[in-house]
Amino acid sequence: MLARIVGIILGTILATSGYVVAGWGQLGSWAAYLDLGPFEPHRPLAGAAAAILGGVFVVAALTPRPKPKRRKTGPVALDLESGLEAAPVIAPAQDFAPIATPVLNVSPAPHPAPVARQAPAAPVQAKPAATTGDTFAQLRERMIALTRAESWPEATRLLIAMKGAASGDHELATVYRDLGDFARSQGQMDDAAEAYDTAVSHARDALRTTPGDLHAMELLAGTLAGVGDVAETEGRLDDALSAFEESLALRRSSGGREAGDPGAQRALSVSLERLADLREDRGHRMRALDLYRESYDVAARLAAADPARFGSDLALTRQRLAELEAKVSM
Numbered sequence: 001m002l003a004r005i006v007g008i009i010l011g012t013i014l015a016t017s018g019y020v021v022a023g024w025g026q027l028g029s030w031a032a033y034l035d036l037g038p039f040e041p042h043r044p045l046a047g048a049a050a051a052i053l054g055g056v057f058v059v060a061a062l063t064p065r066p067k068p069k070r071r072k073t074g075p076v077a078l079d080l081e082s083g084l085e086a087a088p089v090i091a092p093a094q095d096f097a098p099i100a101t102p103v104l105n106v107s108p109a110p111h112p113a114p115v116a117r118q119a120p121a122a123p124v125q126a127k128p129a130a131t132t133g134d135t136f137a138q139l140r141e142r143m144i145a146l147t148r149a150e151s152w153p154e155a156t157r158l159l160i161a162m163k164g165a166a167s168g169d170h171e172l173a174t175v176y177r178d179l180g181d182f183a184r185s186q187g188q189m190d191d192a193a194e195a196y197d198t199a200v201s202h203a204r205d206a207l208r209t210t211p212g213d214l215h216a217m218e219l220l221a222g223t224l225a226g227v228g229d230v231a232e233t234e235g236r237l238d239d240a241l242s243a244f245e246e247s248l249a250l251r252r253s254s255g256g257r258e259a260g261d262p263g264a265q266r267a268l269s270v271s272l273e274r275l276a277d278l279r280e281d282r283g284h285r286m287r288a289l290d291l292y293r294e295s296y297d298v299a300a301r302l303a304a305a306d307p308a309r310f311g312s313d314l315a316l317t318r319q320r321l322a323e324l325e326a327k328v329s330m
Contacts, residue, residue, distance in 0.1 A: 008062070014053050136165045140174070147182070155182070169209065170216065173202035177223045184230060193230045199223045214254050218264065221250035225274060232278060241282075244275040262302055266313070269298040273317065276324075285328050292321045 134142075143158035159182060162175045176199035183192035203220035210216055228243035248271040254264065276291035296317050303314035 008058055010057055012058060014057060134161075134165070136162060136167070136171050136175075139165055140178070143178070169202040169206035170219065173199045173206055173219055173223065176202065177219070177226065180223070180226050180230075184226065189230055189233060192226070193234075196223055196227045196230060200227060217250050217254050218267070221247045221267070221271065224250070225271060228274065228278075237278065237282065241275075241278055244271065244278060247271050248275050262306065262310070265298050265302055266310070269295045269302070269313070269317070272298070273320070276320075280324065285324060289321075289324045289328055292317065292324055296321050 139158055139162045143155050143162065146152075146155040146158060159175070159179060162178070166172045166175045176195045180192045180195035180199060183189075183195055200220065200223050203216065203223050207213065207216040207220055224243045224247035228240045228247065231237070231240035231243060248268075251264075251268040251271045272291045272295035276288040276295070279285075279291065280288040296314075299310065299314045299317045302310035
């Protein structure tokens with residue numbers, strides 16, 4: 001805020017000074033004989049340059065700056081359940097048992113004594129990236145475990161194996177969505193966009209084949225959310241808005257599932273807030289506020305049922321809702 005105020009003041013001073021120095025209008029007549037020294041031969045040009053520069057400062061200070069998104073999802077999620085945004089792929093440290101480090105205790109002795117050298121521990125053999133006969137679901141489960149362990153090369157090989165094992169539109173949509181999530185988590189937005197587009201095509205075909213199937217609807221909704229995230233990152237806001245709106249419509253249409261499935265309820269809340277954040281960035285604060293209020297109702301129900309799992313989500317939604325209400329009331 002301080003930077004904006006300084007920019008407005010400095011820009012106003014520069015623009016006014018340029019107007020006066022250039023002698024434009026009656027306001028600048030009193031400075032017609034003001035000596036500009038070596039710039040005197042270029043008085044009109046110097047005044048115009050100062051006025052333009054001041055105007056640029058004012059416009060820059062008044063232009064809304066993009067706000068960091070406070071998203072519930074954190075890192076890109078590769079979820080075992082088709083189409084649902086879930087826990088981050090990077091599992092928290094407490095989920096892994098610490099590896100015990102062998103310690104050699106040597107009792108003090110009056111004379112040096114030879115100490116038997118411990119045989120080196122046998123290296124842990126990594127499970128092969130793919131085994132003949134593995135199903136698509138088995139490959140995907142292992143791939144997700146590898147991403148949580150940050151074993152990226154092995155996870156990449158399994159993704160390639162999944163592409164070969166996938167059959168049918170549902171599995172193809174799933175593997176290409178995973179490829180999009182994986183590429184986006186690595187900052188490869190072009191590859192992510194291409195993978196998401198392919199996933200959306202297969203997900204639409206899967207939904208046309210089985211209209212009303214909840215898994216197909218959730219898969220398409222989650223893939224469209226990825227499309228929207230990439231488009232927003234690349235500044236294609238109209239494309240992002242369209243993808244987020246369609247994703248939210250799909251989440252809402254499976255209303256019975258939202259009533260009983262915490263994962264689906266959370267996915268609905270995330271979709272509401274993604275669209276709300278983009279609406280706010282475009283100046284649609286009242287529409288964003290309505291979306292956050294709807295998300296707050298969902299998050300409150302989840303937190304009441306499972307505070308340990310969803311309490312942080314509710315706190316984040318409450319904070320964003322309060323910020324929006326404060327802005328609207330100004």
